[in-house]
Amino acid sequence: MADLQDDIPTTAEVGEDDGLPDDPFVRQQPDGELLERAHALLDTHPVADGYSGLPWALRHLPWYDLELGEAAIDTDVPRLREGHVGALFWSLHLPEEPGPDRAVTAALEQLDLVRTVVESHPEGLRLVRTAGQIIDARNCGRVAVVLGPAPGAALDDSLALLRILHALGLRVLTLAGTAWAGETGLTRFGEEVVREMNRLGVLADVSGASSDTVERTIALSKTPVLCSRSAARALRPHPANLGDGLLAALGEAKGLCMVPLTAEQTGPAVPDVADHLDHIRRVAGPECVGLSGTYDSGAVHPRDLADASRYPHLIAELLRRGWSETELSLLTWRNVQRVLRSADFTARAAQQRREASNARITELDVS
């Protein structure tokens, strides 16, 4: 009865391992049940991804459609949905071109680009400012876009510009790379910047800052600070990764260490990322760990975490390691909600006490 046989060729099922013998990194497929649980979990507690390089990546693309899908980049609406990303922090990147006003003009241009991109994808994306608006966006089936982090250089050493960027929607500012948050910690002006950020509700991002700056910012800030892209230095000695001392200090202050999914900072495979998350959960606590995809930033990603759709694979690995549903919900979603809410609460309280600061770097940081 050979002629009755189906002539459809039989190959490995989609997603099934071909088992190429000479592949040194045999793909470790999470077992189906774990992956299913990961999807179910992320349905309830989606990912709030702390860092996307999309605004800069889109800057030179002549044409793109995030709604339908876009192969030139790591992020588009279909993949965000597949990865259960509910909120995404869009970072601003400043060019290193010289010239007066370049940083602040570039910041305005990037904020404008974000607004334009989000407005032209109304079915998929929604620009938000607060934790509550993230929830609203999610209830409407939109991926919430939060503005930040922006490099501190965008402030041009002016608190007025901090207020202006906040007025334009900025929620996170990276302190590193400025004259007032250097190797020796925050200067007097740097402290005033942090106080004004507290008053406005702009979160301080201390990734890449010196230990002194991290410690001083944690101590000074009235609301938890975050690290937008830091993993554990105990596992991988990258300069932006945090040592156990700082991780513990961050944990004590209920700050948030958002682990970047980059081979450089975490290692080349899913278990490496999971090792960092395990370590930070242990040292800082489950309330102090989060995720930063770092997609579209030019970084190389660990295998199996190549784009924004791959979060379920990471969550499946953590399930395998015994993370509880509560811990995972904190990791993916609730910790970010908490720090945003806390920043807003602190800002409302501070605005009762303090007027806008008129301090100038030239007055406070006399060398």
Add this chain to the structure above:
Amino acid sequence: MTAVAALDEAHALLREFPVVDGHNDLPWALRKQAGYDLDALDIARDQRERLHTDLPRLRAGGVGAQYWSVYVPCEEPEPVAATLEQIDCVRRLLERYPAELAPALTAADLETARRDGRIASLMGAEGGHSIANSLGALRGLYALGVRYMTLTHNDNVDWADSATDEPNVGGLSAFGREVVAEMNRLGMLVDLSHVAATTMRDALDASSAPVIFSHSSARAVCDHPRNIPDDVLERLPANGGVAMVTFVPKFVLQAAVDWTAAADENLRAHGLHHLDTSAEAMKVHRAFEERNPRPVATVSTVADHLDHMREVAGIDHLGIGGDYDGTAFTPDGLNDVSGYPNLLAELLDRGWSKADLAKLTWQNAVRVLGAAEDVARDLRSTRPASLATIEALDGTDGSS
């Protein structure tokens, strides 16, 4: 009508239709005099020793809406950052005096503020140098609430010629026309004060929305490049725009124009730049002023401009832009922001009707902002944000 009766009637009129003033440089004065320390220079108090503007005198003057200028000089090393600081200053004023000042972005906001008895506060940027040839920065200013941009200040920008600089692109360049088109798309008014007559004409050709002159008077009455030629005023009815008369003596009074030219010449004869404000220059200038008393403009001088502008452009195309705190000298009777009733009394005396004055003070300015919003609503549905660059449109050196 007696003078007292005319003034009473002016006050009564302003209670119903207060002044929308097109240009006030208080934010710059707060930077220069107080480094933005709003406690040190508290405008809730009488500040007549230091400023033309404070809240009590705005009330006394019947001001119901003010475009606060977020001006920075052309020589400012970081004009974009400095403009943002000016915007921050206005935002701080709004936070500080919520019972007096109402944030306003639209014509509807102006009407709401009038109903509530607050002073509607809008912002205007004075010069294209504030956007550093970037349409993204232009949209940033709009997002922050800026509702007009004067295309140039005293110096040319790469894409537009100023009235007080050497001709360069001969009006608007291709990128300049794109800036105007993008302002139309946004609903930001195109302000043609300070620009060369060639730029005025090009902008009227390019703009699909009504334009304004936030603080300019009539060149036929007083021949100064900062004023508007008749052929441009004549185009306002078709365009729908509004020319807001300014009070600055050295623009409105021919004798003051001539006197200023002679004083500048005197400084140069002493080997000094005419804008020099050093102690030595001031000494030379004071000596000149002792020999040649400074001519004084009056309410009547400004009314002469309005009479002429009305004749050429029509009553529907006039407004007021005092330029307070942006000029050292002011006319007698219009010494500070409390003076507007004197101008209205003078116009009543000259036979202007109440309906005419309502258009001058309030209705025309509100209409023009609303019209810009309508045009923007149309354009936004058909055109995306412009990504054009000056390099692409005007050549790489940006000065073609």
